[in-house]
Amino acid sequence: MIDSQLPVATTGDTWRSALRLLRRYRLALAGTISVYALAVAASLAPPWLLGHLIDGIGTATQSTVNTIAALALGFLILQALLTGLSRAWAFRLGERIVRRLRDGFIVDSLRLPTSTVERSSGDLMTRSTDDIGLLNDVVRRAAPEVVMAVVSVTIIAGALFVINPYMAAACIVAIPLIGLPVRHVLPKVRPRVLAERAALSTVAQNLASTVDNARTVEAFRLAQARQDTIHDCLGEAYRNSYRAMSLRRILFPAIDGGMAMVLVAGIIIGGVLYDAGLASLGEIATVLLLMKQMSEPVATVVIWLQVFMQGGASFSRIIGVGSAAQTAHPPAEPTPADSKKSAEVRLEDISFAYTDGNEVLTDINLRIRPGERLAIVGPSGAGKTTLGLLIAGIERPQSGRVTIGGLDITHRTPEQRRSQVLLVSQEQHLFSGTVTDNLILAKPDATEEQLREVLRTVGADEWLANLPDGLDTDIGATGTKVDPGIVQLLALARLILADPDVLILDEATSRMEPSAARELEQRLVETMSGKTIISIAHQLHTAASADRVAVIDGGRIIELGRHDDLIHAGGTYENLWRSWRAVTK
Structure with missing residues (x-):
């Protein structure tokens, strides 16, 4: 705290x-000051006219007095008009x-x-x-x-x-x-x-x-x-x-x-x-x-x-x-023309600590091939989520570097990073506004048909059909209440619309029923075919369908390989798999 x-x-x-x-804003400022200067100049006239009248006592006629009074009144009106105009300009500026x-x-x-x-x-x-x-x-x-x-x-x-x-x-x-x-x-x-x-x-x-x-x-x-x-x-x-x-x-x-x-x-x-x-x-x-x-x-x-x-x-x-x-965010490196084609992720000698002297990750070296599905598993507190944050460029390593397509992710601008890699976690936020407002954050020029299609892909089409105004329905704090599971579906829909090269899913379906979560993950894999997908798996059914599994414990990658190989290797992953199977039976 x-x-x-x-x-x-x-x-x-x-x-x-x-x-x-x-x-x-120099022109607007100069104009405002100039108009006010004229107002101040106009305010000098009445005292000067009064002094002139005092010096003329004994010789001034009634006509002179009337003229001076009229002039003084005119200058006061002019001052008021110019002052009002300058203050209006100043307020607008x-x-x-x-x-x-x-x-x-x-x-x-x-x-x-x-x-x-x-x-x-x-x-x-x-x-x-x-x-x-x-x-x-x-x-x-x-x-x-x-x-x-x-x-x-x-x-x-x-x-x-x-x-x-x-x-x-x-x-x-x-x-x-x-x-x-x-x-x-x-x-x-x-x-x-x-x-x-x-x-x-x-x-x-x-x-x-x-x-x-x-x-x-x-x-x-x-x-x-x-x-x-x-x-x-x-x-x-x-x-x-x-x-x-x-x-x-x-x-x-x-x-x-x-x-x-x-x-x-x-x-x-x-x-x-x-x-x-x-x-x-x-x-x-x-x-x-x-x-x-x-x-x-x-x-x-x-x-x-x-x-x-x-x-x-x-x-x-x-x-x-x-x-x-x-x-x-230091100045971005120039982006090679082929960087979008290669979504290879490399972690080279990565070490990271949230506070000095307390390393969460140590000597992480990992290569994730373009289009590969990698599951990251391990006991609670092992550093799985932290590794995802580093790959997404949200955190910066104390040593080593993370590259995507050969480019250091920490040297990308936020816009460049979002086009390359996006992370979806279990902590989702529902923005106040319509369903459309919540979706087009990922793709402002998305058409209505595209929005409906991504909602069908994530299985939210039935929910959409039951809304009073469809895509134009207000949701969030001031609108229709939304189930936490639907909030996760909207986040995944945004992910599909954004179409990044690398997807990181950190318990992105944790608030859904296991069977529904598995079905959704399969649809997501089919929709994002060819993309690099990194799943931080707490439910090991995700690891079973991945191309490779990386096991983290104590801030280090201790096992790396195919699911079928690791469950017979007699190591940490086999123990995790057996424990998970015993609980889920």
């Missing part, structure tokens, strides 16, 4: 990935970016080795929910707010220096009052958020492990121990969350105090300049209004900056899934 954390991208890799993402991130995350997750997913299920779950959710808020809200606020501050600050550079100097007061706390806080955000996310991943993993192993927990009376473990994990998550959120206690007083001091300094400097004849009342009023107007985007930048940094930490965790997938 121990969770293995997936990698986290470095700060440099995170920035590079973010820049690549922004470059992809954010939706596109979030969609791309979600799609990329799903693709990377599906490329992870099964063993990595199983060891890191809690971490992967947290990244797919909490981290994606936080990043969603950042892209849709925080990022547009920060960008627009920075544009506002830049334009308003420039306008202040144009109107009166002496009064604009009052803004310098805010730099140490706001800048120093921000400088103190920001470096602490990323490590604290990463610690918080890691703690939440541990909580999710422990909850998932407890639920998945509920019967074991109950049988061994581990309920209290699991509760204590989860309670400790929740406590650690709370402490990390509190440390991350406590940084805001430093920022808020800094923002309020800094902007208040800017206005105070502006009033004092304005009074001195007015007495010296270096500023008019209109300029002073305009500058003070703009200073007040600038306080909101400054506060927005500082407040959202922490959320922005939290999103950056989540982005690093999401990118880390991609780096883990890339590490698991």
